Amino acid sequence: MSCLLASGLSDFLGDAVDLQVQVDAIGLGAIFALMAVGIGLVFGVLRLVNFAYGQLIMAGAFALAFASDRGWPVWGGIALCFVVVIVLSLAMERAVFRPLRTQSPAVMLIATFAVAFLLQSIALLWFGPLGKTAASLAELNRPVTIGEVDIRKIAIVSIVTAAVCLGLLMLLLNRTSLGLHMRAAAMDFQTARLVGVRANLVSAAAVLIAGVLAAIVAVLLTVQFPTVTPTFALRETIIVLAGVVVGGMTRLLPATLGGFAIGYVSGLLGGALPTAQSQYLPTFVFGLVILVLLVRPGGLFLRGRAAVERV
């Protein structure tokens, strides 16, 4: 469906979109898809919309900046990034998500909102509003020439990484018993517990996988935007959240497609349209979110109707 959308859109925009912009847009879409999986997976198991997901990515990006500041080798920075993000995710799960698991989704939403601001303000306190630079992977921004077009390496790296991650995740969910437990919990948490799924295990596993994805996204995003500030990845997270809702947040695949589509479209429009027209992009994106919530509450990419509370 997203391919259909993509080709339709590029027809619509005509020759204004060349292959280079296309590949960049797909690269951005791939990163957004990874974020969508991270948000969708936690939502699936815990019914919790994680507003603080962007701040996890921000923390990872600061770890990378710290390492490149100290002149650490590239793998050292990436390792630090993974450690920081994973520790932070698990701490968040243990301290906030787990005690609030029985509360209503709205309370959990507010709680993650609070965590998001907490992490952001700690970063502000620690690194100041101007932030730091993560430059160790800047080399990936250079283009390689394939045929007659210049393509930035990072676009290719993003696409390949996303494909590999999603493939591995599919294997995990469909071929292992942990995956089975997680899918059961996503369908019906209470019943899954009754038949022996360990609640704390699946919730920690979901948060852990989401954390690993956040660390990967942090690495990919710092290549494109090397200046790391406390609001790093905030805009992207809000947009991905919109994409997840539009795609359909109750199932992982539609959520991922939604994230990809919104990343692809905003990459395409950002590259093709002049600022005067693209500045109202958020209005259209969030207008679409409201429309989808009202008309197809289950999401665009989901067959059938999902049960949504209505009055």
Next chain:
Amino acid sequence: MRAARGALELAAPVALVTGAALLGALVSRSTEIYFINALVAVSMVVAIYVFVGNSGVLSFGHISFVAVGVWTAGVLSVPEQEKPAFMPYLFDFLSDTTVGNIPSLLAAGLVAAAFALLVGLPLMRLSGLAAGIATFAVLEITNNILRYYERVGPGLNTFSSVPETTDLRQAAIGALVVIVAAFAYQRSRFGRQLRATREDPAAARAVGVSIYRQRLGAFALSGFLAGLAGGLYVHFLPINVDAVYLDLTFITLAMLVIGGTTSLWGAVVGALAVSALDSVLANAENGLELLGRTLEVPAGTRIVVVSALMALVLILRPSGLTGGRELSFDPLWRKLRAS
């Protein structure tokens, strides 16, 4: 007995706000700012409470009504000759009109109420998570339009040269007006019907309450009060579009949650307590004399403390400091009678 309880329900928040205002009148001019800020925060939080507290539906969108109030009151009350300086692209009818303080506040409330009604017509059918996300989308859209559409306001510029009429007195009167309106609403039959839908939607429906209509009414009223609070805000400080966006949404929601979402008393206590804490920390960021020692904390500590406090309250006491109840002496009396 019932009347007495009702009187206390109104008197307690009123007394608290009046006390804060009187205290503000005693302190130095530079400290007075914090009191005015706290009183404006009370009007915003109580405005949000009117909808969120009574309906139990989460809204991230109320700061967009505050923003609409800021824009309305700001654009209307800047003197005509000052307007071209920072709002060169205004519609003619806006650049040719200037109104006084009170009319600008009323207009702020009315325009925000109309906007809330318009937004609420489709959105009030949603509940729970969907409502939270949809209202968040409203915040994003409003912010995006106000940021770039310069026919209706200053865009990214700051609202300079708005007459600074929100002094301590106006802030206090504004907060009291909002509190009285919230009280009158929650004691009215509409308020009671909405509260019934919050406690048990099925039972409320069974006795003939239209959840949609009650929510829509509360949303519009709450939008009016939020717009009014926005008017007070722009008459107090020269602000821009970033002042009425995510940070303010977070801090006002934190105030409401920390105080206790489901009571007027909780909204007022939360707003004043968090404001007080915030002011003390703001002072401490510049070095604060406390009990003979200088307390100094690094800049940015305020939001760390407030957000940590909010997370803690949610985990340990999800119904807030006041337990989401109105102030009542009933338990005390019962104890006295028993002894």
